[in-house]
Amino acid sequence: MRTLFPTRRLALLALSTCALAPLLHAQTADYPNKPVKFVNAFTPGGPADVLARSLGEALQTQFRQPFIVENKPGAAGNIGADLVAKSPADGYTVMFGIDTTFTINPHIYPTMPFKPGDLKPLMVVATSGLMVVAHPSTGFKSLSDMVATGKAKGVNFSSAGSGSPGHLAAEMFGGATGMKIQHIPYKGNAPAATAVLAGEVDGGVLGVPALMPHVKAGKMTALAVTSRQRSKVAPDVPTVVEAGYPQLVQEILYMAMVHAATPEPVVQTLQRSMLEALRRPDIQARLAALDLQVDGAVGAAASKRLADLSAQYGRVAKATNMKVD
Numbered sequence: 001m002r003t004l005f006p007t008r009r010l011a012l013l014a015l016s017t018c019a020l021a022p023l024l025h026a027q028t029a030d031y032p033n034k035p036v037k038f039v040n041a042f043t044p045g046g047p048a049d050v051l052a053r054s055l056g057e058a059l060q061t062q063f064r065q066p067f068i069v070e071n072k073p074g075a076a077g078n079i080g081a082d083l084v085a086k087s088p089a090d091g092y093t094v095m096f097g098i099d100t101t102f103t104i105n106p107h108i109y110p111t112m113p114f115k116p117g118d119l120k121p122l123m124v125v126a127t128s129g130l131m132v133v134a135h136p137s138t139g140f141k142s143l144s145d146m147v148a149t150g151k152a153k154g155v156n157f158s159s160a161g162s163g164s165p166g167h168l169a170a171e172m173f174g175g176a177t178g179m180k181i182q183h184i185p186y187k188g189n190a191p192a193a194t195a196v197l198a199g200e201v202d203g204g205v206l207g208v209p210a211l212m213p214h215v216k217a218g219k220m221t222a223l224a225v226t227s228r229q230r231s232k233v234a235p236d237v238p239t240v241v242e243a244g245y246p247q248l249v250q251e252i253l254y255m256a257m258v259h260a261a262t263p264e265p266v267v268q269t270l271q272r273s274m275l276e277a278l279r280r281p282d283i284q285a286r287l288a289a290l291d292l293q294v295d296g297a298v299g300a301a302a303s304k305r306l307a308d309l310s311a312q313y314g315r316v317a318k319a320t321n322m323k324v325d
């Protein structure tokens with residue numbers, strides 16, 4: 001079982017950055033010497049926003065400089081990412097968002113306002129899974145029930161929008177199991193969840209915390225979570241692996257990204273400070289409430305994970321002709 005806080009991984013990362021401390025101090029002694037902008041590329045109050053604000057508060061205390069969160073949602077993260085891509089490469093503008101801006105958007109948007117190589121990972125800050133839910137009227141009690149019905153006559157899924165993690169999950173389900181899937185996009189997680197509650201759709205693949213009150217009230221049936229380990233927010237719900245469908249594992253990467261030309265000493269200063277903040281019990285508790293698992297991958301490891309997901313999602317987009325108008 002994966003623990004909430006991968007202490008060993010973060011400890012190793014901390015040691016590697018501490019070894020460079022004298023050099024970094026010499027090269028970044030004046031960073032930051034003015035306010036730093038954290039750009040949240042998704043809606044206020046969501047997980048990316050909470051991450052940005054939590055880390056911003058901690059870094060503001062460390063550096064005694066303002067860390068200001070600016071919300072720039074829209075176009076599945078493209079608007080916020082484009083702002084960072086067009087900002088100076090000095091570490092004073094950092095994007096917080098999710099991997100799909102870089103792993104699926106280039107495959108489904110007819111044009112992109114920035115090139116994927118314009119930004120680079122500062123860190124995979126955290127990960128989370130999704131929950132597969134169904135309206136009680138379907139009679140589904142397990143993921144296998146849904147798959148059987150999907151193969152026989154098809155099912156429809158709501159998601160937070162075309163190209164969203166839930167949309168990807170639904171299409172992956174269809175491709176991996178032979179289910180006939182009809183995807184119905186909504187403008188955000190809240191209306192997508194409402195559609196399941198109202199019985200407008202058979203089910204949905206959405207964020208875990210917002211669904212749990214409805215699951216506990218019996219208004220939705222939780223079938224599985226898409227993470228490799230059970231959710232601490234929903235410990236009684238099996239994973240897709242436990243349900244017999246390991247090919248359906250899907251985790252969202254919550255990313256901090258910077259301009260690709262940002263000097264490495266500045267990058268490492270931010271990484272080291274963020275890793276220190278992620279050890280704070282109050283921040284760990286805040287993330288746990290959102291079903292976020294602290295990650296901490298940086299550098300080549302973070303870049304490889306984005307590249308691997310981009311290749312995987314590109315195949316899904318091509319097979320399903322997934323596009324955003």
